[in-house]
Amino acid sequence: MPDVTLVIDGQTVTVPAGTNIVDAARSVGVAIPVFCYHPKLKPVGMCRMCLVEVWTPKIDPTTRQVVIGEDGKPVLALMMGKLQPGCVTPVSEGMEVRTTTQKVRFAQKGQLEFLLTSHPLDCPVCDKGGECPLQNLTMQFGPSTSRFDYADKIHFEKPIPLGDLIFLDRERCILCSRCVRFQDDIAGDPVLGFDNRGRAWEIISKSDPPFDSKFSGNTTDICPVGALTTADFRFKARVWELRPVPSICPHCPVGCNISLDMRYDRIMRVMPRENEYVNEIWICDKGRFGMRFIESPERLRQPLIRKGDTLTPATWDEAITLVAEKLSAIRTHAGAAALGGLAGPDLPNEDLYLFQKLFRQVLKSPNLDCCTGAPGEADLIDLGATLGIGKGTNLSNLGAGTAVLVVGADPEEEAPLYVLRLRGIVARGGDLTVINPYPTKLDRTPARVIRPRAGAEAFVALALLKTLIEEELIAVDFVERRVQGLDDLKARLRDCTVVSLCDAAGIAEDDVRAAARVFAKADHGIIIYGRVALAVGADLIDALADLTLLTGHVGKPNNGIIPLLPGANVRGALDMGVNPGAGKKRGLKAREMWTAAREGRLRGMIIAGMNPVRDHPAVAEALDALEFLVVQDMFLTETAQRADVVLPTASIAGREGTFTNAERRVQRFRQARIPEYNTPAGWDVAQRLARALIALGITPDVPDGQGDGRAAPRAAAQTAAATASLDHWDYVVAGDVADEIAARVRGYANTTYESLGLTRKPQWGRQPNEAIFYDGASYENTEGVGVQIAAEADNAKTMFLLRARVPSEVNIHNARPYILLAAPRAYDSRTWSRDSKLVPRMVAPHLIVNSEDAAALEIAPGHMARIESESGSAVLPVQIDRHLPRGLVIVPDVDGAPLSAVQTGPLTRIAITAHIDEAVEMR
Numbered sequence: 001m002p003d004v005t006l007v008i009d010g011q012t013v014t015v016p017a018g019t020n021i022v023d024a025a026r027s028v029g030v031a032i033p034v035f036c037y038h039p040k041l042k043p044v045g046m047c048r049m050c051l052v053e054v055w056t057p058k059i060d061p062t063t064r065q066v067v068i069g070e071d072g073k074p075v076l077a078l079m080m081g082k083l084q085p086g087c088v089t090p091v092s093e094g095m096e097v098r099t100t101t102q103k104v105r106f107a108q109k110g111q112l113e114f115l116l117t118s119h120p121l122d123c124p125v126c127d128k129g130g131e132c133p134l135q136n137l138t139m140q141f142g143p144s145t146s147r148f149d150y151a152d153k154i155h156f157e158k159p160i161p162l163g164d165l166i167f168l169d170r171e172r173c174i175l176c177s178r179c180v181r182f183q184d185d186i187a188g189d190p191v192l193g194f195d196n197r198g199r200a201w202e203i204i205s206k207s208d209p210p211f212d213s214k215f216s217g218n219t220t221d222i223c224p225v226g227a228l229t230t231a232d233f234r235f236k237a238r239v240w241e242l243r244p245v246p247s248i249c250p251h252c253p254v255g256c257n258i259s260l261d262m263r264y265d266r267i268m269r270v271m272p273r274e275n276e277y278v279n280e281i282w283i284c285d286k287g288r289f290g291m292r293f294i295e296s297p298e299r300l301r302q303p304l305i306r307k308g309d310t311l312t313p314a315t316w317d318e319a320i321t322l323v324a325e326k327l328s329a330i331r332t333h334a335g336a337a338a339l340g341g342l343a344g345p346d347l348p349n350e351d352l353y354l355f356q357k358l359f360r361q362v363l364k365s366p367n368l369d370c371c372t373g374a375p376g377e378a379d380l381i382d383l384g385a386t387l388g389i390g391k392g393t394n395l396s397n398l399g400a401g402t403a404v405l406v407v408g409a410d411p412e413e414e415a416p417l418y419v420l421r422l423r424g425i426v427a428r429g430g431d432l433t434v435i436n437p438y439p440t441k442l443d444r445t446p447a448r449v450i451r452p453r454a455g456a457e458a459f460v461a462l463a464l465l466k467t468l469i470e471e472e473l474i475a476v477d478f479v480e481r482r483v484q485g486l487d488d489l490k491a492r493l494r495d496c497t498v499v500s501l502c503d504a505a506g507i508a509e510d511d512v513r514a515a516a517r518v519f520a521k522a523d524h525g526i527i528i529y530g531r532v533a534l535a536v537g538a539d540l541i542d543a544l545a546d547l548t549l550l551t552g553h554v555g556k557p558n559n560g561i562i563p564l565l566p567g568a569n570v571r572g573a574l575d576m577g578v579n580p581g582a583g584k585k586r587g588l589k590a591r592e593m594w595t596a597a598r599e600g601r602l603r604g605m606i607i608a609g610m611n612p613v614r615d616h617p618a619v620a621e622a623l624d625a626l627e628f629l630v631v632q633d634m635f636l637t638e639t640a641q642r643a644d645v646v647l648p649t650a651s652i653a654g655r656e657g658t659f660t661n662a663e664r665r666v667q668r669f670r671q672a673r674i675p676e677y678n679t680p681a682g683w684d685v686a687q688r689l690a691r692a693l694i695a696l697g698i699t700p701d702v703p704d705g706q707g708d709g710r711a712a713p714r715a716a717a718q719t720a721a722a723t724a725s726l727d728h729w730d731y732v733v734a735g736d737v738a739d740e741i742a743a744r745v746r747g748y749a750n751t752t753y754e755s756l757g758l759t760r761k762p763q764w765g766r767q768p769n770e771a772i773f774y775d776g777a778s779y780e781n782t783e784g785v786g787v788q789i790a791a792e793a794d795n796a797k798t799m800f801l802l803r804a805r806v807p808s809e810v811n812i813h814n815a816r817p818y819i820l821l822a823a824p825r826a827y828d829s830r831t832w833s834r835d836s837k838l839v840p841r842m843v844a845p846h847l848i849v850n851s852e853d854a855a856a857l858e859i860a861p862g863h864m865a866r867i868e869s870e871s872g873s874a875v876l877p878v879q880i881d882r883h884l885p886r887g888l889v890i891v892p893d894v895d896g897a898p899l900s901a902v903q904t905g906p907l908t909r910i911a912i913t914a915h916i917d918e919a920v921e922m923r
Helices: 021-026 102-115 133-141 180-187 218-222 285-289 316-334 349-363 417-427 459-471 477-484 487-491 498-505 511-519 531-536 538-551 570-576 590-598 619-626 682-695 734-744 753-755 851-857
Strands: 005-007 011-015 049-056 077-080 094-097 166-168 192-197 202-205 227-232 245-249 255-265 266-272 304-307 308-315 338-341 403-406 431-435 447-448 524-529 560-563 604-608 626-631 645-650 659-660 665-669 818-824 845-848 864-868 875-881 888-893 908-915
Touching: 011 021, 021 094, 049 304, 049 338, 077 349, 102 133, 102 511, 166 845, 166 875, 180 192, 180 218, 180 417, 180 908, 218 227, 218 266, 227 487, 245 665, 255 403, 255 908, 266 285, 285 626, 304 316, 316 604, 316 626, 316 645, 316 682, 338 349, 338 590, 349 570, 349 604, 349 659, 349 734, 403 459, 403 511, 403 538, 417 431, 431 511, 459 498, 459 511, 459 531, 459 538, 498 511, 524 538, 531 818, 538 560, 560 590, 570 659, 590 619, 659 753, 665 753, 734 753, 845 851
Parallel strands: 005 094, 338 604, 403 431, 403 524, 431 447, 524 560, 604 626, 626 645, 818 888, 845 875
Antiparallel strands: 005 011, 049 077, 049 094, 166 227, 192 202, 245 255, 255 266, 304 308, 304 645, 659 665, 818 908, 845 888, 864 875, 864 908
């Protein structure tokens, strides 16, 4: 549709057709006051604060033509003879809007006076005071005195808990419905609503448990008054006392932009920081309420050295010297291959880079990994580096013409903000297909849900490929230029039909064909895969890669694959080279390290930011067999308790650094406080160890050429940076490490701190010196929107080989007829949850079975059941889910779940028997 030109307060403005008057006015600096309107929500025109005069060209009822005046210009008439709400009135050609007339001012003043009739005048004690749109608008547009008697005000009980996290002050509520509309339209959790009528009209929670949503905190941000407050921040500080520090959420691969609001050195609250490329203006409750671990009194305060059976405090010099001497001795008498290192995928890029550099260059060992090596842990099959989403992608702009496949993933639990992003794409006209063996919250949103048998997901992807080939939906030009092996793929699928592949997966053919057609014909095609897809393995992921290649949905913005790999910075870990590499120089994976330790081939280890004993208690035996173990962590974890030396490390608030998110966007976080207990950052610990080892006579390697640190197998063995002396282990600040990453790691050339700070772009939300705040309390992004790393597919010269093959069908095991799957949970009770308000929402380990399976096994909710596999057994309380497919059993992957005792792999065949009839109470 063509753009529309109109006049607003004497200024001529041209905006896209369909724009409402409020947004059109804002584009030329004219602020129309609003309460109910929010640019991220559908306008409803409830508060009437945005009433303006709208004059449109007069139409002659006889000729249906515009009436032209004596001056040769169209004669204007007041629309409908009265003021119009600007938020629900779209612009039209020739329209003239007047926002400062006497009628408009009278209406604004009257509306504010009406809102204040029952609103308490308690600004000095209100949490919203200082960032309250009602305050600002009252001062700018409201009456100087009130005509209403204070005794006539309506008083309610306060506060009313809408849930355990959000409190409602009914007297302050102006019934704008922002919170209700956010939960209905954006979050997809219709848990809030209205009750009663007239002056008793109020917001209520409709769910059980109350306010059951992982995005509830966002309602307090967009609330234009102080009606909604959080249990985490309520009455803790005044907003003008806070010092907002730009940061990045460390809990999942989304990489949400947040602000740590500090009062002196204490975190008062966590707020969203706008970034349309990543999280728009939202964050999930885990990111908002899951940062209290930073200030936990259980934090490690100084190094610990084992003396006998006891870990005793030591100085940093003593600990670093001991570690260097022990590792050097092992390297001398057993060789570099006797050393191994594990670094957690939640660590920043700077820590990960120097960790691998310490091992590859100084200790000269390739035994590196960012996984725990637990029996049920899937291999990190990563398509992000090769076929990842194209550079320049912005999901918030996508809608009609976009097709998304979510395969083997539960975004709400693995990367919650993607639920909001995907729902937004669908709301704007995009197509969404969910392919998963068990139901997830995202099933409420898509055009179609395909529910394959567990372990048979690869057949769905092959059926999509076969449909493309049969119906000639292949992007021929792209395939001819950049893809090899099409004839071989056709040969491998020759004996298959779409029907036979669908039968193997237990799904309907029509849904598969519809999904394939929409995906192939879409302007933008995106595939998201997660934990279940990783569990199924290479057969599925290779087919997904071929699907993007045959449709040409790679190598350009808004097209490609987004892997939801476990960990906040696993993308950075792989890019930095924290992996065993490939080829002749390949090191040991985590799982291989445990075997080598038990056999005496691995003698010493450093484990940083990881707790493998928690996930895999059998690892304790391997760790006890080591000659020397160093653990670097914030807490005395189960793994740290078995260490010979424990080194504390700074939290994300006590240092600065960068993360790389699932879409390969590198983003910087700032230091918010003095490091807790003066603990150093992980990169500094690696540097101290390297300098101590070099001082003992170890000569660092200088690899030929320049390592690139990419996760691609052919490049992973060349990730070490080219340095050769103490002079090259002389980093003063984290920015020095970032500069070296930019110089040495392929694709990271523009990720220096200076470059990241230059990537600021116009963002929606609170702007400097803006009088009217549409967004409530979110923060302007002053740190930039990050730099997206190019994938290999972005290089037009890169060629790809089609690899999909037909796997063996999943066979039924008579003795163990059920398939056990570990399902990720955002609220998993792990380290991040310490001192969090989310603790009551954590669940104890349990077993979820289909209602028909439960009836056949004669078990009921709360009863105990024994699950048994080839490797062992466990007893768990039972929950029933009638939507779960028969034969599939789920154990949520939460702290304390006995998965390692049972799992033989990501998908494990088990038997189930009733253990006892006694019911247990579930949290």
